[in-house]
Amino acid sequence: LETHASNVGLGASLRQNGNPIFHISRVLKGAEINYAITEKELLATLWAMEKLMFYLIGKRFHLVTDHKAIEMINEKKNFGNARIERWMHRFAEFDFVPIYREETSNIGTDALSRNASFSEREVKERNKEVNTKFEKEILEFDKSNGHREKIKKDLRDVQIIASDSQINGTLSNCLECAMKDKCQIKSAEFQCSENTGDRVEST
Structure with a gap:
């Protein structure tokens, strides 16, 4: 040995x-x-x-x-x-x-x-630390730039490279971004039905 x-x-x-x-x-x-x-x-x-x-x-x-x-x-x-x-x-x-x-x-x-090996758990922990730090950088940049709708290019300008899914996933945790989100919800006229099985026509 x-x-x-x-x-x-x-x-x-x-x-x-x-x-x-x-x-x-x-x-x-x-x-x-x-x-x-x-x-x-x-x-x-x-x-x-x-x-x-x-x-x-x-x-x-x-x-x-x-x-x-x-x-x-x-x-x-x-x-x-x-x-x-x-x-x-x-x-x-x-x-x-x-x-x-x-x-x-x-x-x-x-x-x-x-050249020691990391265990699977250690790799996950280290990746978690990296991801947490990465997400923090995105949120801080977003906050300092007024919670803009499009920040991918601005992030790239300061050497933070992130995909759309990474940005969207991270900013989904930002309350101010959620409040400013301009999602449009389409609605239809409310129709009252009293009998089971009635057909409802969409308008």
């Missing part, structure tokens, strides 16, 4: 006799971004082990890392860090031999950690 952590993500490769079985990666989340480098490397290792546990539990395997501190993980008793101490209990489920390898020889996992 080869693991690596970068400033943006975690990467790991599971190999047997040099042949790849799995390549996995993910981005760092929340407070993980602020972890010290040793914590990030340990997180990458623990995450990879638990992610691939069905291939690793009950087997002795080599853990290949380019972080020197992890080479001594099975010998060090006190890390002086509550988070790492908790992680050590989870590491105890695995039978592994740490092997240090220079970063220049660990190109695969290094690349994986820097």
